Amino acid sequence: MKDVAAYAGVGLKTVSRVVNGEAGVSSDTERRVQDAITALGFRRNDSARVLRKGSTASVGLVLEDLADPFYSPLSRAVEEVARAHGALLINGSSAENPERERELALALCARRVDGLIIVPASDDHRYLEPEIAAGVATVFVDRPPGRIAADMVLSDSADGARAGVAHLIAHGHRRIGFIGDHPRIHTATERLRGYRTAMADAGLSTPDAWVALGGTAPERVRGAAVRMLAGPEPVTALFAGNNRVTVTLVRVLAEQERPVALVGFDDFELADLLSPPVTVIAQNPAELGRSAAELLFRRLDGASDEPRRVTRPTRLIARGSGEIPPSA
Amino acid sequence: MKDVAAYAGVGLKTVSRVVNGEAGVSSDTERRVQDAITALGFRRNDSARVLRKGSTASVGLVLEDLADPFYSPLSRAVEEVARAHGALLINGSSAENPERERELALALCARRVDGLIIVPASDDHRYLEPEIAAGVATVFVDRPPGRIAADMVLSDSADGARAGVAHLIAHGHRRIGFIGDHPRIHTATERLRGYRTAMADAGLSTPDAWVALGGTAPERVRGAAVRMLAGPEPVTALFAGNNRVTVTLVRVLAEQERPVALVGFDDFELADLLSPPVTVIAQNPAELGRSAAELLFRRLDGASDEPRRVTRPTRLIARGSGEIPPSA
DNA sequence: ATCCCTCTTGACAACGTTGTCCAGACCTCC
């Protein structure tokens, strides 16, 4: 910028004014500066700008896995909102690892992002307290924060699971298995809670053998499903705790001789083209992302009221797999 | 940092040394500084650091759509490599819009990212010349750069399409339709070229009615497919130019009375569970991302040889839909 | 003609960090 000023024969501040489109520069001078800028290929250094201004016009997004199809639309929605507010999006995957979530979030804070949207992998976010105190707006999405108060946007996991399991019960099932993600994950336990509620509401018991929580690794899910489908009192229906589990169960059930009903949490592409088409409890990930981003920019615009908790309803989409009657 | 220094009763530089783990600080002093840091909740301001050091330890990724399942693993792979090099990833979607690609890339440059990985939406990247001259390493992935020389990582689109169409021909098809993305997109025309090559190799003609290029909007793809399947000389097989097209075609073909063979470019989740399972030409998007990121960090480590062009082979995965014999 | 107002412009400090350079303390060896 100094060079531009020298080249155009004007003061430093005048160049700054032109670059930022500030008023108070004669059109003649402005043109001289513009010429100098193009001649020298000048581009403003945003690092210095950030340092001077204090705000970075960027927000950070920490999610579980950038490659999980559930988070893709969420991430995209956040990006769109950020773009509408002139902000860039920096994101990273925690790989469901609390330590990595922490590293990533703190690295983003060191970068002085204006705000942070987090899909928590950890259950203790007190490490963010100094950052929040320092003014970094923070919104949690998909799962609640641990041990701190902050804005959050959640789907109604418990009620969604309850509705899904009730749907199976309504179609005659009495022995229903639940296979979900790791119990450390809030949504996993919430969905399990919904499952238990639905079963209890129908006066059904839920023996331990019908419940498996422990991550979405295909091998583990497969093992759990096979165990539940074997034995003297096999389950006649399965409820899958998230999209990863559902996909694995679709594969397992395709290998079974007798039909087994299936309802999965999370919708996924092509669910309607499988045979049978898969009945799901659908969330709207893009909507979650959009809400979270809007909550964030609301804070950045100065809102300082109590932390909000936004809960989004889920929607049951009956496609076939959840309407299979019990066999045996 | 000034505050920390005052609190610990040491000089500014000493705090800097502690924060950066530099040698030359007695363990006693170091502890005093550490205490001050935790007491004050100090976190280094990376903006200032960047300003001073000149490198940001961050790379930018501009791709077409963060929510496209093809790009998710690519993005994730780039992230992993960046992480291994201690860099953060800033990314954004161009939405297949050249102007937006440009804006995004230049915004990232203004942020002084160390390097840039771009899935081009535009066919003219001369706007990046000053940036590249200024030292921003740039790698193009999935599609080649336009009118500049730079590293690139591509799948062998033409040969993949050729192999896929040859596969259909080998199964007896003579009237094969091609439905692809917008002709502005390099991979789309390359795949069309592969289609024509395979057809020509077999001595088959390719009337215009059998070729549709024009974007992946479901309506358009559906319309093209329906037209090709109607009339006196309907096609007996379709080749889909990418995963978006394939998915739409799967839907269209499911509604057809007579079976139509289908081979799609790009693998996708659950392709093996559809009926019939979908035969595809598989790329390895994660591998593309990883290669591109490694090429980038090679440059950042100082490599200054000629721009490289890395071509990855594709792989035909026969699953059923591509082995259906011609009917009618 | 004087005063006041507006418009344009530039000098300067500051943002928070790190590289350079120097000073003092302490130690070792002659």
Added chain:
DNA sequence: GGAGGTCTGGACAACGTTGTCAAGAGGGAT
């Protein structure tokens, strides 16, 4: 006891930008 070396610590400038302030030019009203 003095010379030379090592270790520790700090003062200061610089990175590139923007906010503050003030000064000069020009014009209109009195």
